[in-house]
Amino acid sequence: MSEFIQIGLTVRYTYMPKHRIRKKPHAVSSLTSIPLEEPGLTDPTQYLDEIDSYHQSRTTNLKKRASADNFKDHLLSASEGETSSGEYHEREEVLPLDLSSSEADAEEQIGEMREYFSDQSEESVGAEVGWGSKKRTFYDTDFVGDEKKGQREQTELALEEEREALSLQKRLTSGLTEKDYLTHDLLSTLSISRPDPAYDTTKDDNTVLAESPELNELIQDLQSHISLLNSLILPSLSIARNITQPPSNLLLYLNTYSSLSLSYCCSILFYLSLRASGVAVATHPVCERLVTSRALLSQLTVLNKDLQPELESWLQQKLNDTDISSDINPIGLNNGDNPIENSQELIDTVSDKNSVTELNLPNPATEVDRYASLTPLEFYDVMMRERKERKKLKKANKHITTNTEEENIVETGETKRPINYDIKKNKGLTPRRKKELRNPRVRQRMKYKRALKNRKGQVAGTRPRTSLYPGELTGIRDDISKSRKIR
Amino acid sequence: MSRFIRPNRSRGQRGAIRGSSQSRSAVPKWGRGTDKGRFNAKGGSKILIEPHRHPGIYIAKSKEDLLVTKNMVTGESVYGEKRITIEDNLDGKTEYRVWNPFRSKLAAAILGGIDRIHIAPGSKVLYLGAASGTTVSHVSDIVGPNGLVFAVEFSQRSGRDLLNVAKKRTNIIPIIEDARHPQKYRMIVSMVDTIFADVAQPDQARIVGINAHYYLKHRGYVVISIKANCIDSTAQPEAVFAEELMKLQREMIRPQEQLTLEPYERDHAVVVGIYRPDRKQKYD
Numbered sequence: 228m229s230e231f232i233q234i235g236l237t238v239r240y241t242y243m244p245k246h247r248i249r250k251k252p253h254a255v256s257s258l259t260s261i262p263l264e265e266p267g268l269t270d271p272t273q274y275l276d277e278i279d280s281y282h283q284s285r286t287t288n289l290k291k292r293a294s295a296d297n298f299k300d301h302l303l304s305a306s307e308g309e310t311s312s313g314e315y316h317e318r319e320e321v322l323p324l325d326l327s328s329s330e331a332d333a334e335e336q337i338g339e340m341r342e343y344f345s346d347q348s349e350e351s352v353g354a355e356v357g358w359g360s361k362k363r364t365f366y367d368t369d370f371v372g373d374e375k376k377g378q379r380e381q382t383e384l385a386l387e388e389e390r391e392a393l394s395l396q397k398r399l400t401s402g403l404t405e406k407d408y409l410t411h412d413l414l415s416t417l418s419i420s421r422p423d424p425a426y427d428t429t430k431d432d433n434t435v436l437a438e439s440p441e442l443n444e445l446i447q448d449l450q451s452h453i454s455l456l457n458s459l460i461l462p463s464l465s466i467a468r469n470i471t472q473p474p475s476n477l478l479l480y481l482n483t484y485s486s487l488s489l490s491y492c493c494s495i496l497f498y499l500s501l502r503a504s505g506v507a508v509a510t511h512p513v514c515e516r517l518v519t520s521r522a523l524l525s526q527l528t529v530l531n532k533d534l535q536p537e538l539e540s541w542l543q544q545k546l547n548d549t550d551i552s553s554d555i556n557p558i559g560l561n562n563g564d565n566p567i568e569n570s571q572e573l574i575d576t577v578s579d580k581n582s583v584t585e586l587n588l589p590n591p592a593t594e595v596d597r598y599a600s601l602t603p604l605e606f607y608d609v610m611m612r613e614r615k616e617r618k619k620l621k622k623a624n625k626h627i628t629t630n631t632e633e634e635n636i637v638e639t640g641e642t643k644r645p646i647n648y649d650i651k652k653n654k655g656l657t658p659r660r661k662k663e664l665r666n667p668r669v670r671q672r673m674k675y676k677r678a679l680k681n682r683k684g685q686v687a688g689t690r691p692r693t694s695l696y697p698g699e700l701t702g703i704r705d706d707i708s709k710s711r712k713i714r
Numbered sequence: 715m716s717r718f719i720r721p722n723r724s725r726g727q728r729g730a731i732r733g734s735s736q737s738r739s740a741v742p743k744w745g746r747g748t749d750k751g752r753f754n755a756k757g758g759s760k761i762l763i764e765p766h767r768h769p770g771i772y773i774a775k776s777k778e779d780l781l782v783t784k785n786m787v788t789g790e791s792v793y794g795e796k797r798i799t800i801e802d803n804l805d806g807k808t809e810y811r812v813w814n815p816f817r818s819k820l821a822a823a824i825l826g827g828i829d830r831i832h833i834a835p836g837s838k839v840l841y842l843g844a845a846s847g848t849t850v851s852h853v854s855d856i857v858g859p860n861g862l863v864f865a866v867e868f869s870q871r872s873g874r875d876l877l878n879v880a881k882k883r884t885n886i887i888p889i890i891e892d893a894r895h896p897q898k899y900r901m902i903v904s905m906v907d908t909i910f911a912d913v914a915q916p917d918q919a920r921i922v923g924i925n926a927h928y929y930l931k932h933r934g935y936v937v938i939s940i941k942a943n944c945i946d947s948t949a950q951p952e953a954v955f956a957e958e959l960m961k962l963q964r965e966m967i968r969p970q971e972q973l974t975l976e977p978y979e980r981d982h983a984v985v986v987g988i989y990r991p992d993r994k995q996k997y998d
Binding site: 686687688689690692693696697698699700702703704705706707708709710711712713714 | 764766767768773774775776777778779780781812814815816825826827828829959969970971972973974976977978979980984986996
């Protein structure tokens, strides 16, 4: 430690008068018992003249007084347990010393020294964490000797911190009320998101039902269809698909029913979402779609009555059967001609009508049968007609969708006029500039090009002299005199 | 075979349009037949010969226009230039020689649109700096059998070619002498109407002046080609031309017009001046 100090001192010798420095150990010696040797210069009379000695005596008196004060302060603050060097420094600055500026500087230096010593004394209390005078006391000491202990301390500290943070949070949140989260007005508007248990929802329900009575029924339909699909149709469909040779009628029925009911559910959901977003749904094509799907499903109910119990039992059997053999046919599905034909008819009607549902029921066999009886010419006609119809339908659909989009915009009413380009780009009051001005290099290039053009009009360049003179390509004008007349 | 008269010209026109005059008769003298001056050249393209504004000079119109002079010595090329032969019922064969503006300053000046050249059929011309006689041959074509060309050239080598040209053309009088000493050829040269000078010497104006004092008639004309580089290669061409004009004025030659020879020559000018004009009279 003494080495360290001495180094500091020797450095200071270079720009501080020595007699000033000699004072420091005096001032500090009571705090730290560090001997400061100064080789050679023991007697001040050896190097001080008369004036110097006068000034020295003056400053020493002052400093003694000041250091006594400081020391008192220091002791006071140390006893309070809040020894902060900053504060100490402040106090020192306040001292009413009538020293010249250089002396004040010197005083400052001394103050720093003293600070340093005081720090040393403080650190001696908790030396193991602080900086030591020796390198190895603070290099490579990060839990080298007692690693586990260090880690344990760390984890304990972390836990404690967490606990404290939690308690702090609790304390803070306990003081908060509902009002602190949201203002009263905002809360009232957000009644949906934060429902009051005491609030009577039946009133709202009534109003909604009054507006659209079909809503209840639709929701019920949706629930029933989804449950049926989940419990019966989709599992059996997946099983039927897994069978190597599934009975075609079974697949047909399952496919038809599942796609119909899925599309129906989909339509309902879309309808509900439209309702929720506040768009007028009365004219929306989804309504039409809902009606058609519903009608088709109701036609299927006849089939369902007969088939579903059988299907259930079949599914049960299949599920129970661990090894599924391909030749097992569902009871009644193959020989019960009547319902299957019904379904076939149904599908035909669907495809003929080209209904909005656009059920994709690929049955190539039936398609072929349909066209087998036709002569090639008739077949061509039919195909062309169908194609035309399809096109027309597509067009009509497109028209409808665009119309509805427009209507939506109109009916919501509060849609705002979109911002223009200038606002979007945050143009402000910037004047319009040519695109050419964006790039200085290009600007210069263009400038040069223009200048060349202008010069061509002003100064005739020389044509390269060719070995064979072909004549004047642009003709000879003999009626023009171009010479400059001098008069 | 009328001349092309374009009444409304607003573009690319700097000088005055010359009014139509008797000298530019619509029908050339040799072309009154059915195939008026029409000619099938080697390539088979038709060539139409028209007289130029300057008498004695013609324009051969085809895909590309050519400046031509009527060849005095039919069937002979002077410096390997092309010839155009036109057969006519009345005059028989007429031959024209192509005048290359890249080889002749006078041709360049004509194509550049000089107002007057003061060289016409029948005029006497003192040609200073005749060189090999390329331009001199065309001048002799222009002045015709009634005119005379005194061609002065100092260089022996060029003089030999000039002599060869003069052998065929009786209206050329070759003089192998230094143009700085006009008294040396005072026994040969008569008074002339026009001096054409293409000497490219720094003291060009003085040379022209002396010759004018000796041989040029009063109110005769001087046509000088000035190569700026030969006079002062460091100065701006325009400055050199201006300086030359001043010098000419000191020699009692009043400059009338000036024309640069772009695009055929770089930093060349042709100046036309009148010698000892009447002070009060205006000449155009």
